[in-house]
Structures are given as C-alpha cells and as structure tokens.
Amino acid sequence: MPARASTSLLSVRDVAVSFGGIVALEGVSFDLEPGLIVGLIGPNGAGKTTLFNCLSRLYTPSSGDILFDDSSILARPPHQIAELGIGRTFQNLALFRNLSVLDNINIGGHCRSRSDYLSDALHLPWTRRAETSLDLRSRRIVSYLGLDGVIERRVGELPFGTQKRVELARALASSPRLLLLDEPACGLNHEEVEALSAIIRQIRADLDVTILVVEHHMGLVMSISDRVIALNFGRKIAEGVPSLVQQDAQVISAYLGMQRT
Amino acid sequence: MLESVPEPAVPDVLAPSLIGRNGLMLALLAVALLLPFVVQNFLIFQLTLVLVYAIAIIGLNLLTGFNGQFSLGHSAFYALGAYVAAMLMDKVDFPYPATLPVAGIACFVFGFLFGLPALRLEGVYLALATFALAVATPQILKLSPLEYWTGGVQGIVINKPDAPFGLPLTQDQWLYFFTLFVTVIMTVLAHNLVASRTGRAMMAIRDNPTAARSMGINIALYKSLTFGVSALYTGIAGALGAIVVQFVAPDSFTFLLSITLLVGLVVGGVGWIPGAFFGGAFVLFVPNFAESISKGLSGAVYGVMIILLIFVLPTGASGLVRAALQRLRAHKIQ
Numbered sequence: 156m157p158a159r160a161s162t163s164l165l166s167v168r169d170v171a172v173s174f175g176g177i178v179a180l181e182g183v184s185f186d187l188e189p190g191l192i193v194g195l196i197g198p199n200g201a202g203k204t205t206l207f208n209c210l211s212r213l214y215t216p217s218s219g220d221i222l223f224d225d226s227s228i229l230a231r232p233p234h235q236i237a238e239l240g241i242g243r244t245f246q247n248l249a250l251f252r253n254l255s256v257l258d259n260i261n262i263g264g265h266c267r268s269r270s271d272y273l274s275d276a277l278h279l280p281w282t283r284r285a286e287t288s289l290d291l292r293s294r295r296i297v298s299y300l301g302l303d304g305v306i307e308r309r310v311g312e313l314p315f316g317t318q319k320r321v322e323l324a325r326a327l328a329s330s331p332r333l334l335l336l337d338e339p340a341c342g343l344n345h346e347e348v349e350a351l352s353a354i355i356r357q358i359r360a361d362l363d364v365t366i367l368v369v370e371h372h373m374g375l376v377m378s379i380s381d382r383v384i385a386l387n388f389g390r391k392i393a394e395g396v397p398s399l400v401q402q403d404a405q406v407i408s409a410y411l412g413m414q415r416t
Numbered sequence: 417m418l419e420s421v422p423e424p425a426v427p428d429v430l431a432p433s434l435i436g437r438n439g440l441m442l443a444l445l446a447v448a449l450l451l452p453f454v455v456q457n458f459l460i461f462q463l464t465l466v467l468v469y470a471i472a473i474i475g476l477n478l479l480t481g482f483n484g485q486f487s488l489g490h491s492a493f494y495a496l497g498a499y500v501a502a503m504l505m506d507k508v509d510f511p512y513p514a515t516l517p518v519a520g521i522a523c524f525v526f527g528f529l530f531g532l533p534a535l536r537l538e539g540v541y542l543a544l545a546t547f548a549l550a551v552a553t554p555q556i557l558k559l560s561p562l563e564y565w566t567g568g569v570q571g572i573v574i575n576k577p578d579a580p581f582g583l584p585l586t587q588d589q590w591l592y593f594f595t596l597f598v599t600v601i602m603t604v605l606a607h608n609l610v611a612s613r614t615g616r617a618m619m620a621i622r623d624n625p626t627a628a629r630s631m632g633i634n635i636a637l638y639k640s641l642t643f644g645v646s647a648l649y650t651g652i653a654g655a656l657g658a659i660v661v662q663f664v665a666p667d668s669f670t671f672l673l674s675i676t677l678l679v680g681l682v683v684g685g686v687g688w689i690p691g692a693f694f695g696g697a698f699v700l701f702v703p704n705f706a707e708s709i710s711k712g713l714s715g716a717v718y719g720v721m722i723i724l725l726i727f728v729l730p731t732g733a734s735g736l737v738r739a740a741l742q743r744l745r746a747h748k749i750q
Contacts, residue, residue, distance in 0.1 A: 194744075251623035253687075265620075
C-alpha cells in the first residue's frame with residue numbers, strides 16, 4: 156500500500172473486539188484531527204470503554220487497526236503507549252490510593268523521565284537532577300489544576316471530585332497529544348461539571364492536545380465537543396457536529412431504548 | 417504553556433523536619449555505636465542478629481510492602497546467601513567480607529530468574545509458589561550429591577573472625593560493628609530506592625497495576641528486578657547470619673524462617689523501611705521472652721503477643737512512630 160500522508164492524529168480502522176463470542180465492538184472506524192474535542196456517546200454497554208481500552212492497549216482488537224501519527228499502535232506493548240503521547244483517565248478512578256497527590260502526578264510523568272534501579276538506589280546526581288525537574292513539572296500541573304492545597308495529602312482520603320481532578324492532572328503529566336477522558340463528569344455535582352467543562356476547554360487551548368471524551372452527561376458533551384461519535388451495540392451509528400447527532404433518529408432510538416434498527 | 421505558570425513555592429515546612437529527622441538518625445546511630453561497650457557479649461551477639469534480620473526484612477519489605485508481591489519463600493534466599501558465604505570460606509578460603517557481594521549477586525540472579533515465571537502469579541498463588549521454594553530448600557541442601565560442598569545434614573562450621581588491624585575489640589563487638597556498617601549501607605540504599613522514580617513505579621504497581629501500565633511503567637521489568645533485589649537483601653543477610661552464627665545447617669532455614677521474616681515485616685510496619693529494626697528486635701527477643709513466661713506453651717504465648725500487638729497497633733511500629741512524631745511536631749508548633 157502506498158504511503159499516504161494523513162492529517163489525522165488518530166485513525167481507528169474497522170476495529171472489532173469480542174469476548175468469548177460476545178461482540179463488544181464491530182467495524183468501528185473514525186479519524187480524529189488534531190486539536191479537536193470529540194465526544195464519544197452511547198448507552199451502557201455500547202462499547203465506549205472497550206474502545207478506550209483498545210486505544211490504551213489494555214485490550215487487543217481481534218481485527219482492524221489503530222494508527223496514531225500514521226503508525227500502528229498494535230505492535231507496541233501497553234507500557235509504551237503513554238510515551239507515544241496517549242494519556243487517559245479511568246471511568247471509576249484508578250489512582251494510586253496510598254500515595255500523595257504529588258507522587259501520583261509524578262508517576263504520571265514516569266514516561267517523560269529516565270532513571271534506573273541502580274542509579275536510583277545510589278541516588279546519583281543525574282537522577283537527582285531528573286527528579287527535581289520532574290517534581291517542578293508536576294508542581295506546575297498541580298497549580299494549573301488548582302490542587303495546591305492538597306499536594307501532600309494521600310489521594311485515598313480526598314473527596315471524590317478532587318480525586319477525579321488528580322487523575323486528570325496525572326494524565327496531563329505524561330504530556331499527551333491525545334487525551335482520553337472516560338466519564339470525567341461521572342459522580343460530580345452541578346458546579347463541578349460546570350468547572351470541568353471550562354477546564355477541558357482550557358486544556359485544549361493551553362496544551363495543544365486532542366481530546367476524546369466518553370460521557371453520559373449530555374449537557375457537557377454537547378457543549379464542549381466539536382464533533383460527536385455515537386456507538387450502540389458495538390457499532391458506530393452516527394458521527395457529526397453535536398446538533399446533528401442529537402437529532403439523529405438512530406441515536407434517539409438507542410437512548411430511548413426503542414427497537415434496534 | 418505550562419512553563420508560563422509561575423513556579424510554585426516548595427513548602428518550607430519540610431526543611432526543619434528534615435533537619436530533625438537527620439538529627440534523630442545521628443542520635444540513633446551514636447547509640448548503636450556505643451551499645452556494644454555497655455552490654456554483655458551475648459546481648460551484643462543478639463543485637464547483631466537483630467541487624468541481620470532487619471536487612472532480610474527490608475528485602476521482604478521492598479517486595480511485599482512496596483511492590484505488593486507476596487513471598488513465603490524468603491528463607492530460601494536467606495539459605496542461599498548463607499551457604500554461598502559458608503562454602504566460599506570453607507572451600508576456597510574467601511575472606512569473610514568478600515563473601516557478601518558474591519552471596520548478594522547469586523541471590524539477585526536466582527531471585528530475578530524466579531521472579532520471571534512468578535510474573536504470571538498473583539497474590540495467594542505467588543505465595544504458594546514461594547512456599548514450595550521454602551519447603552524444598554532444606555531438602556536440597558541435604559542431598560548427598562551436594563554433600564561435598566554443603567556438608568549435608570551436618571552443615572558447615574565457620575571460624576569466627578577476629579577484629580582486624582589489632583583493634584581492641586572482642587570478636588562479638590567487631591562482628592557487631594561490621595554488621596552495623598553493612599546494615600547502614602543497605603538501609604540507606606533501600607531508603608533512596610523507595611523515594612525515587614523507581615520506588616514510585618514499584619508502589620504504583622502495588623496500588624493499581626492497570627493504571628501503572630497506562631502510565632508507561634514496564635510492570636514485568638520492575639516486578640522481576642524487585643524480586644531480584646529483594647532476594648539480594650535477604651541473601652546478604654543470610655551471609656552475615658552465617659558469619660555471625662559461625663554455622664550453617666539445612667534445618668536452620670526451614671519455612672519457619674520465612675514466617676519469622678513475615679512477622680517481623682508486619683510488626684515493624686509494611687511499607688516502612690525503619691520498621692525492619694523493630695521487626696527484627698521483635699522476632700529475636702519476644703520468642704525468648706515468651707519462653708520465659710511459659711516453657712511448655714511458649715508458642716501460644718508468642719501467638720497471643722502477636723495478636724495483641726496487631727490489635728493495638730494494626731499498622732505495626734510504623735503507626736506508633738508516625739503518631740508520636742506527629743504529636744511532637746504539633747507540640748513544637750504550639
């Protein structure tokens with residue numbers, strides 16, 4: 156196949172996933188252009204999180220391909236995905252609960268710093284310098300997301316909304332070019348959702364990052380997304396600007412639980 | 417863009433507490449240095465063993481407390497370290513200090529190799545696999561084809577080293593200082609490790625492996641290296657133990673030793689390096705104390721003491737010390 160230059164950052168091509176005969180994703184294709192905020196919607200079990208897990212290489216598709224920067228990520232082991240520039244948050248929080256906020260964010264920066272077992276044990280000057288610059292970077296992110304007051308606190312003892320924000324900070328610490336947010340508004344109160352939509356827009360503006368967001372909170376998705384992709388029963392049923400997807404007959408029937416078309 | 421965010425101030429609160437901590441460490445070290453001049457020889461020998469146990473417990477803590485991998489097989493690494501040291505001194509007249517790095521490297525390699533297949537085992541399954549290792553070790557050491565090196569059931573007797581350079585120290589005093597020196601180095605290295613990027617990666621794997629992987633942490637690499645390093649610590653402890661006790665035999669390294677180290681780990685505090693010293697002292701002194709209460713039921717008394725301790729201090733000595741430091745700090749601020 157001749158190489159062709161594409162303008163998309165991420166290209167999902169005909170991806171299918173099945174778990175023991177149950178089809179979770181089937182023939183899903185879409186492209187993400189850099190700089191967009193794209194919403195991924197669909198009823199429970201539509202395959203949104205499955206797709207996210209394919210993008211972060213926690214699952215391997217049974218067929219299809221996923222290209223990031225025009226090269227397939229499927230050849231990469233899961234621990235190299237962060238370094239490529241794909242960062243994520245998790246639906247039900249996956250923080251390192253016993254560690255401090257700062258440690259969590261520093262771990263987010265793991266792929267952007269270097270060290271080895273022996274140099275760390277010997278506390279060599281070069282690892283000390285790397286540690287200082289990582290620490291400084293993390294503290295900037297802490298300030299950026301307004302977490303200064305809790306920086307030394309153990310994550311597990313913070314309120315839910317704050318934990319979600321720590322997870323976002325941790326994802327930013329890997330300097331992602333593609334940021335995957337899995338239900339960032341889930342469990343937040345009205346004010347927190349308002350603040351969240353401002354933060355997501357701010358992050359896109361400040362950090363030159365493309366954002367793919369899975370969300371059930373329609374108000375949030377429709378207000379922040381440039382484009383929306385709708386999934387149902389593992390298939391893509393609609394894609395386009397929010398106002399159009401909102402009026403799509405298949406999307407409406409998927410959400411109202413009407414007959415599958 | 418983040419570069420334009422003003423540099424956040426590093427909190428000042430840390431500075432005085434750091435000085436306080438270093439001061440405390442120096443004071444403890446001074447006590448440790450003076451101790452062998454004020455107590456009896458047998459107690460010096462026991463204190464040396466506390467240090468030996470502490471090194472082994474630090475090793476177990478790196479694996480279990482910081483990386484979340486269970487092991488009931490650390491008696492095997494301890495035994496390997498002890499036998500490597502004993503055989504080197506017995507068969508090729510190795511000077512005793514030189515046996516420590518050899519024992520450490522041998523155990524690192526063995527632990528790393530054991531850690532590779534263990535990557536596929538989680539939680540209780542890993543505990544069972546390491547349990548098998550612990551049970552097999554004394555039997556392997558007794559095998560007759562190996563008897564020329566291991567001494568079979570009889571084991572190997574080692575000569576007690578004298579203090580070098582004509583230092584006016586008894587053998588027990590000298591061994592105490594030698595062990596203390598090794599212990600300080602091993603403790604500092606462990607402390608550096610857990611406070612570093614590597615240490616954070618180890619703890620991230622413990623707390624949430626899926627998220628750790630998504631943060632770019634190579635789980636297989638860190639887990640198997642941690643297994644190796646943990647075995648290295650325990651192996652060096654084993655080698656020191658052999659030199660201090662002047663004797664190795666298969667039945668000193670049964671599965672019970674693994675449990676002893678585990679008790680020391682829990683009593684000292686899981687995930688807290690200095691806890692190893694409390695744990696080491698506990699497993700050395702408390703069984704004797706239990707025996708002094710009741711000869712016939714010493715095991716039961718020991719058990720009750722462990723249960724009471726866990727009931728009063730669920731997080732081991734670490735909880736107690738942390739609470740005390742916090743109170744001290746609050747008092748200072750007032």
